[in-house]
Amino acid sequence: MFPRDVISAGPLILRPPVEDDAEAIVKMCDDPVAARFLPSLPRPYEHDHALAYVREAPGRWEAGAARYAIARGGRPAGLLWLGAPDRWGASDLGFLVAPWARGAGVAATAARAVTDWAFDHGVRRVELQSEVENVAGLRVAYRAGFVEEGRRREARRLRDGRFADYVVFARLKGEAAPAVEPYLPFPRGGELDDGVVRLTPMEPDDAGDFHRMLAEPSVAEYSVTPPGTLDDDVRRCRYTGYWWTSGQRAELAIRDAASGAFAGHIQLMQVAPVLGQAMIGYSLLPGFRGRGFMTRAVRLLVDWTFARTALHRIVAGTDTDNTASHAVLERAGFQREGVHRELLPRRDGTRADDLHWAVLRPAR
Numbered sequence: 001m002f003p004r005d006v007i008s009a010g011p012l013i014l015r016p017p018v019e020d021d022a023e024a025i026v027k028m029c030d031d032p033v034a035a036r037f038l039p040s041l042p043r044p045y046e047h048d049h050a051l052a053y054v055r056e057a058p059g060r061w062e063a064g065a066a067r068y069a070i071a072r073g074g075r076p077a078g079l080l081w082l083g084a085p086d087r088w089g090a091s092d093l094g095f096l097v098a099p100w101a102r103g104a105g106v107a108a109t110a111a112r113a114v115t116d117w118a119f120d121h122g123v124r125r126v127e128l129q130s131e132v133e134n135v136a137g138l139r140v141a142y143r144a145g146f147v148e149e150g151r152r153r154e155a156r157r158l159r160d161g162r163f164a165d166y167v168v169f170a171r172l173k174g175e176a177a178p179a180v181e182p183y184l185p186f187p188r189g190g191e192l193d194d195g196v197v198r199l200t201p202m203e204p205d206d207a208g209d210f211h212r213m214l215a216e217p218s219v220a221e222y223s224v225t226p227p228g229t230l231d232d233d234v235r236r237c238r239y240t241g242y243w244w245t246s247g248q249r250a251e252l253a254i255r256d257a258a259s260g261a262f263a264g265h266i267q268l269m270q271v272a273p274v275l276g277q278a279m280i281g282y283s284l285l286p287g288f289r290g291r292g293f294m295t296r297a298v299r300l301l302v303d304w305t306f307a308r309t310a311l312h313r314i315v316a317g318t319d320t321d322n323t324a325s326h327a328v329l330e331r332a333g334f335q336r337e338g339v340h341r342e343l344l345p346r347r348d349g350t351r352a353d354d355l356h357w358a359v360l361r362p363a364r
């Protein structure tokens with residue numbers, strides 16, 4: 001059983017919740033972000049729910065778990081709960097930060113401190129799960145030194161009835177737990193824009209346009225992956241934040257800056273940090289071709305990549321007869337590096353040669 005300690009963590013104090021916290025607990029739980037990512041929170045969240053949370057806490061401690069209020073500057077800033085360790089010494093961790101305290105490292109600091117404390121009290125493994133769309137939750141896990149272990153597909157049901165995928169993280173007692181900076185920083189609220197073209201992280205609302213674009217014959221002709229269903233593409237769009245935050249890929253919609261309309265898709269993939277290399281890939285809807293949109297999109301993504309990441313080489317592969325794509329790459333500063341013979345499988349069973357391109361990080 002955990003002792004009912006007060007834990008001090010930099011500017012934070014973690015202490016058992018008290019009835020005076022009830023009003024603040026209502027405000028932090030009756031919040032759209034909390035409701036979105038903690039589907040088991042009552043909605044609407046009322047005063048009686050907060051009182052029950054506080055009054056049940058002693059029983060939870062008796063049963064081997066821990067329930068904490070996080071306080072900063074004497075004011076409630078969040079909640080944190082640790083499950084009773086199982087027979088193998090593994091505990092589950094969950095947390096919530098009040099809207100007025102977010103974005104200041106509260107969750108990462110508290111998660112790290114309570115995990116270290118649990119290791120001092122018989123726990124050998126602390127687990128944490130974050131929904132793939134919960135970018136802040138994912139970042140907290142990386143910053144608090146947790147290691148990604150895998151994904152649980154359709155693990156929990158959300159309020160809208162849909163089952164969501166979760167990423168599983170854990171920290172083990174005794175292992176180093178460095179805070180991991182994102183290899184591909186997510187452009188928070190961010191967009192890349194040159195006044196004509198706007199790049200925005202792909203979202204589930206883009207899935208329909210994206211799906212229709214992939215089915216377009218002139219796009220399908222150069223795709224090496226077979227077309228998926230609309231559901232596959234919705235799922236893919238839900239993964240944008242996770243792929244980005246975990247450094248696997250950056251996925252962006254290309255929009256007409258004037259109207260906001262979806263014009264195409266551009267991505268950085270095959271990210272290889274040891275080589276400092278990633279591959280760019282893109283497609284544009286026919287109605288937006290012939291206006292320099294893709295050259296602008298490639299330039300925006302290349303400039304962002306060299307400004308915000310440690311990548312040194314951005315490569316591209318094109319079918320040798322895809323002259324429109326060759327022109328885009330040339331205008332965006334790529335150079336031809338060679339030919340991979342019979343690399344690209346075609347739908348008719350034959351294989352096409354792949355022209356290999358690269359642009360290098362500009363010398364300072």
Ligand SMILES: CC(C)(COP(=O)(O)OP(=O)(O)OC[C@H]1O[C@@H](n2cnc3c(N)ncnc32)[C@H](O)[C@@H]1OP(=O)(O)O)[C@@H](O)C(=O)NCCC(=O)NCCS
Nearest residue numbers: 034037095096097102103104105106107108130136137139
């Ligand atoms: C997840 C949550 C606890 C984060 O609390 P927090 O105190 O703001 O977290 P931190 O300040 O320690 O870190 C937040 C990180 O997410 C990033 N972040 C937050 N919102 C983001 C967004 N919409 N897009 C991209 N990044 C975002 C912050 O920049 C920060 O990243 P950094 O460490 O690289 O700078 C809080 O958003 C919350 O209570 N959400 C609802 C409940 C929940 O999701 N619980 C966790 C379940 S896993």
